[in-house]
Amino acid sequence: MSYTGVTPTARSRAMVREARHLLFTVAPGASWIIVFLVLPSAYLMGVAFMSNGPYGLPEMPLSLESFKRLAGFGFLGWSPGNLYTLLRSLWQTLISTGLVVLVAYPIAYYITTCREKWRPIMLLLVVVPSWTNQVIRTFGWMNLLAPGTPLSGLAESLGLIAPNMGLYPSNFAVTLGLVYNFLPFMVLPLYAAFEKLDTAQVEAAQDLYASPVRAFWHAVFPQTLPGLLAGIVLVAIPAFGMYVIPELLGGGKGMMLGNLVATQFSGGANWPLGAAGAILMLIATFVGLFAMRRIGKRLGGGEEVVI
Amino acid sequence: MSETITADVADQPGATPATAERQQEAATRKASSIEMQGLHKRFGRDTVALDGVDLEIQAGEFFTLLGPSGCGKTTLLRILAGLEEPDAGSLVVGGKTVTEVPPHRRSVNTVFQSYALFPHLSVRENLAFGLKMRGLPAAKRNAKVDEIAGFIKLGDLVERRVDQLSGGQRQRIALARALVCEPDVLLLDEPLSALDAGLRSQLQVELLRVQKRLGMTFVFVTHDQQEAMVMSDRIAVLNGGNIQQVGAPREVYERPVNAFVARFMGHDNLYPVSARHGDRLSTALGELTAEEGGEGELLLIRPETLDLLPGAVEGANHLQAVVAERLYRGSHAEFRLEIGETTLQATVNNRGRHLPDVGDRVTVVVAPEDLVTLGE
Numbered sequence: 304m305s306y307t308g309v310t311p312t313a314r315s316r317a318m319v320r321e322a323r324h325l326l327f328t329v330a331p332g333a334s335w336i337i338v339f340l341v342l343p344s345a346y347l348m349g350v351a352f353m354s355n356g357p358y359g360l361p362e363m364p365l366s367l368e369s370f371k372r373l374a375g376f377g378f379l380g381w382s383p384g385n386l387y388t389l390l391r392s393l394w395q396t397l398i399s400t401g402l403v404v405l406v407a408y409p410i411a412y413y414i415t416t417c418r419e420k421w422r423p424i425m426l427l428l429v430v431v432p433s434w435t436n437q438v439i440r441t442f443g444w445m446n447l448l449a450p451g452t453p454l455s456g457l458a459e460s461l462g463l464i465a466p467n468m469g470l471y472p473s474n475f476a477v478t479l480g481l482v483y484n485f486l487p488f489m490v491l492p493l494y495a496a497f498e499k500l501d502t503a504q505v506e507a508a509q510d511l512y513a514s515p516v517r518a519f520w521h522a523v524f525p526q527t528l529p530g531l532l533a534g535i536v537l538v539a540i541p542a543f544g545m546y547v548i549p550e551l552l553g554g555g556k557g558m559m560l561g562n563l564v565a566t567q568f569s570g571g572a573n574w575p576l577g578a579a580g581a582i583l584m585l586i587a588t589f590v591g592l593f594a595m596r597r598i599g600k601r602l603g604g605g606e607e608v609v610i
Numbered sequence: 611m612s613e614t615i616t617a618d619v620a621d622q623p624g625a626t627p628a629t630a631e632r633q634q635e636a637a638t639r640k641a642s643s644i645e646m647q648g649l650h651k652r653f654g655r656d657t658v659a660l661d662g663v664d665l666e667i668q669a670g671e672f673f674t675l676l677g678p679s680g681c682g683k684t685t686l687l688r689i690l691a692g693l694e695e696p697d698a699g700s701l702v703v704g705g706k707t708v709t710e711v712p713p714h715r716r717s718v719n720t721v722f723q724s725y726a727l728f729p730h731l732s733v734r735e736n737l738a739f740g741l742k743m744r745g746l747p748a749a750k751r752n753a754k755v756d757e758i759a760g761f762i763k764l765g766d767l768v769e770r771r772v773d774q775l776s777g778g779q780r781q782r783i784a785l786a787r788a789l790v791c792e793p794d795v796l797l798l799d800e801p802l803s804a805l806d807a808g809l810r811s812q813l814q815v816e817l818l819r820v821q822k823r824l825g826m827t828f829v830f831v832t833h834d835q836q837e838a839m840v841m842s843d844r845i846a847v848l849n850g851g852n853i854q855q856v857g858a859p860r861e862v863y864e865r866p867v868n869a870f871v872a873r874f875m876g877h878d879n880l881y882p883v884s885a886r887h888g889d890r891l892s893t894a895l896g897e898l899t900a901e902e903g904g905e906g907e908l909l910l911i912r913p914e915t916l917d918l919l920p921g922a923v924e925g926a927n928h929l930q931a932v933v934a935e936r937l938y939r940g941s942h943a944e945f946r947l948e949i950g951e952t953t954l955q956a957t958v959n960n961r962g963r964h965l966p967d968v969g970d971r972v973t974v975v976v977a978p979e980d981l982v983t984l985g986e
Contacts, residue, residue, distance in 0.1 A: 503726035506693050509713040510720045511740035511791065518714070521739070525730040602730075 351578035359572025369575035373583060385563065389583070392560040395474070396543040399481035403489045403538050404531065406482065411493035411530075415500070429490045432483075441480055441551045448476050448552070472554025480548040485541070489534035496530025525602070532599045540588050560584055641669040641827050642704030642717075642794035644690065649699035651685050651851075659685040660696070661851035667829060668843075669704075672821050674830045676838040677848035678874065683831045686848070687797050690829060691720045704794050714743070719788035720797040723804070725780045727772045733783055734768040740791040758790040762820070778809045785817070795827045802837065814840055835875050839863060847871045864912070868985045872910055878955050879911040883983060891983070894952040898927055899978050906983030913957040915980035918945065918966060923973040929954075933970045947974060 351369055353361035375381050414425045432440065447454055450469030458464045470476055500523065508522035509515070546561035553559070560580060567577025644667040651660040660682045667673045675683035688694040689701060692713035701709045708716055719740065727736050737758060738751045746754070759765040762782050767775065775783065781801060788796055801817075802810045818841055821828045832838050838845050839859040847854045847862060847870075855867045866872035872880060881893040889900050893909050900909075922930055931954065935946035943965050945956045956974060958965065966972050 501724075501726070503722050503724050504728060506691075506713070507720070507722055507726035507728070508739070508743075509693065510691055510718075511787070512714045512743035513739075514714055514743075517743060522728065525728070528730075 347578045347581055350574055351582050353575050355573050355575050359567075359574055361574050361578075369573070369579040372573075372576050373579045388558055388560055388563050391474070391558070392543055393587075395477060395481065395549070395559060396539050399478050399485065399542055400535055400539045402478070402482045403485050404535070407486055407489035407493055407534065408527075408531075410486075411490050411497050414490075414494055415497040426491070426494065430487045433487050437484065437547055438551070440484070441548055444476065444480050444483070444552060445471055448479070471552055472557060474553065474557050476552035477549045477557045477559075480552045481542050481545060484545075484548060485538040488537040488541075492530040492533040492537065493527060494530075496527040500526050528599070528602055532595055536592065536595055539591060543588065543591070544584055641825050643667060643669040644795060644827065644829070645700075645702040646686075646689075647700045647702075649686065649689060649701065650697045651682075651689065651694065652697055658851050660689075663699070663848075663851070663853055665846060665853060665856065667827060669827055670825045672818070672828045672830065672841055672843045674832060674838040674842040674845045675848060676832060676835060676845050676874070678833055681848040682851040683833075683848050684799060685851075687720075687799055687829060687831050690795065691718055691797055692716045693720075717791075717794040718797060719791050719793040719795075720799060721784050721788050721801045723800045725784035725801075727780060727784060727787070729772050731772070732768070733764075733770050733772060733775070736772065736783060737768065737787050737790055739787065744791070754790055758786045761789075762786045762816075777805055778813065781805060781813060785820070789820070789824070789826075793826070795829060796821075798828060798830045800831055800833070803832070803834075810837075811840075817841065835863075847874060849874075865982055866910065866984055869908055872908075872984060877910055877912065879913060881909045881911070881952070883907050883909050889978075891981075895929055895949050895954065898976055898981060900981035900983065901978040904983040906985050908984050908986060910982045910984055911954065911976060912980060913944070913955040914959075915977060916954075916956040916958075917975040917977075918956060918958055919973040919975060920964065920966065920970070921973065922971060925973075925975070927976040927978060929974040929976065931972050931974050933966050933968050933972060936965070936968055938965070947972065949974070 350361045352365050352367070354364060354366045354368060356362035373385055375383060375385050410429065414422055414429075417425055446452070448469060448471035449455065450467055450471075452469070455464070455469040455471075458470055459466055459468075464470060464473075504526065505518055505522045508518040513521055543559075544561045545559060546565055549557045549559040549562055550565075553562075560583070564577045564580040564584065567573045567580060644665075646663055646665045649660050649663040650658075652658050663682070663686060665686075675686055677683045685694060689696050690703075692708070692711060692715075696709065699709070700707055703716070703718065728739065731739070734752075734755055737755045741751045741754060755768065756765065759768050762785065764779065764782055764786065767779060767783070772780065772783075781804075785798075785801065798817075802813055805813065814837060817828075830838075830841060839862075842859055844856060844858055845862050846856045849870050855862055855871045857865075862871065863875050866875055866877070869880060881895055883891045883893055883906070885892040889902070891898050891900055891909055895911075898909070919928075929949050931947035931949045933945055934948045934953065937944040938960075940960065942957055942959050945958065945966070947954045947956055954974065
């Protein structure tokens with residue numbers, strides 16, 4: 304913005320006005336972010352490069368020790384434990400996000416086919432569970448999947464699990480918990496995409512000899528892609544860092560990266576290692592986001608798919 | 611690329627005699643007639659879109675479905691495309707009953723009102739879509755796409771993205787996307803309604819030339835009677851899910867069968883016939899002699915058939931009037947005349963002679979052969 308040709312007093316008055324605007328609009332949010340996100344993150348970064356003290360608290364001197372430990376190099380040589388946790392986190396994220404897509408896509412479509420007056424109610428039904436505390440819902444799943452419950456009995460009789468093992472605790476229970484928890488985050492953006500779907504494009508595809516399946520693939524799917532990508536980001540990133548669900552449903556075998564980090568700040572007590580783990584998660588998240596953008600651009604025909 | 615190209619296909623460089631011949635051949639082989647019988651369609655409980663439509667469209671005809679919004683013309687077109695299934699009735703295209711054939715198995719293509727181009731695909735991919743779905747190999751697809759792009763003079767646009775095109779260009783691409791499949795019948799759903807007037811009349815001419823050149827059966831939907839008259843071999847006027855009249859443009863305009871068709875074609879001079887003695891008709895304008903009085907209870911006087919004489923002149927079919935309003939339009943002038951309590955519209959070509967002014971007394975000369983009566 305240029306104020307050339309305006310008298311100095313008018314210019315300074317305009318600048319004051321603009322500063323006041325900024326103060327009232329941007330400042331509250333910005334200060335919140337600085338105090339509660341930027342500063343703690345910077346602190347965590349610093350901690351990651353410090354040494355581990357006797358009670359797990361960070362100490363001088365600076366070192367790369369915690370990154371070595373994170374990579375699996377301990378007193379007894381290299382162990383794959385942390386690598387497994389990372390891979391398990393990635394795997395769980397992939398599988399549960401994939402399953403969420405498979406479940407949410409038809410739901411979102413179905414809701415758009417309902418009468419207009421029913422749609423808000425249907426959406427509400429999808430969203431309502433997420434208004435309950437996550438821990439409570441996860442305890443609910445524990446009760447449903449524990450050994451001796453009907454569901455576990457059914458799985459047992461089908462030979463899916465060993466006798467008296469129960470469906471919980473297991474990796475399966477974690478996946479189930481993640482899918483259940485993140486479903487609304489996929490349904491909502493997909494619903495938005497379906498609702499503004501240009502049906503003329505679908506009809507044009509049919510008119511141009513596309514069978515129903517191909518019409519879906521060529522005319523429906525590309526239109527829902529922005530919603531799908533947004534949903535994937537909304538699901539995959541929190542799922543990757545999830546702590547509560549693997550903690551409660553996974554037992555010792557279902558640990559994810561979030562649990563590894565949390566342990567370092569509590570029982571295991573190694574703040575620098577925990578901080579290093581947090582940085583690893585942050586990097587993985589950004590890599591994932593970047594990859595999604597690239598995928599979105601390619602599939603969107605060079606068009607920017609806003610995430 | 612400018613908007614000023616007209617696809618004068620005859621002097622088109624891509625259309626060598628060989629391709630022209632091939633297209634001609636394809637055209638004569640492809641053009642199909644259409645027969646509709648007793649088509650009914652209802653939406654929900656109360657909305658009757660089509661109320662028993664019987665219609666025959668000849669092979670190679672430029673046929674227009676004309677009517678106001680909600681008259682059923684678009685529903686009829688969608689039934690032809692297979693996008694809507696009729697509740698009752700049958701549809702035969704090219705001798706085959708296709709009433710229940712899904713759209714992707716019909717050799718019928720549509721130019722949609724919104725164009726419905728695929729925004730995530732390039733122009734080339736859009737044009738090749740139908741061919742690809744029909745399993746044509748890539749090399750042949752490309753050759754055909756290039757040919758059609760040359761045909762509508764958009765060859766240099768094929769590598770663009772759809773959102774880089776102007777409205778007129780999108781319209782042409784939508785047309786080309788349908789034409790490249792060489793359908794038996796091409797359906798056009800108000801394809802020009804989104805364009806401004808100048809571009810619109812230009813594309814009307816273009817479309818007409820394309821149709822004449824390919825000899826393909828075109829079914830065109832519009833609510834614009836001017837457009838319908840310019841383009842069509844025959845017009846069907848629809849209202850309330852019923853066909854009101856089918857005929858050549860002159861027939862529909864000059865001999866409308868009822869008041870709805872007359873009004874829709876732009877006629878305002880309609881006067882109830884209060885009494886008749888042979889061909890002498892009594893109306894609010896006075897006594898008029900018609901060449902063929904007919905049976906109808908409404909008299910139609912077309913404004914452009916009237917002559918205006920200055921002052922009061924006595925004679926048969928001469929009406930004394932006062933000019934209440936004059937709209938000067940350059941090539942012609944429109945007059946609102948008062949004859950007693952009744953008004954009459956007259957259009958007079960501007961031959962550079964005297965044009966009466968507001969308040970002038972004039973004599974309207976009505977030719978008996980131009981009077982038509984019609985039903986309510």
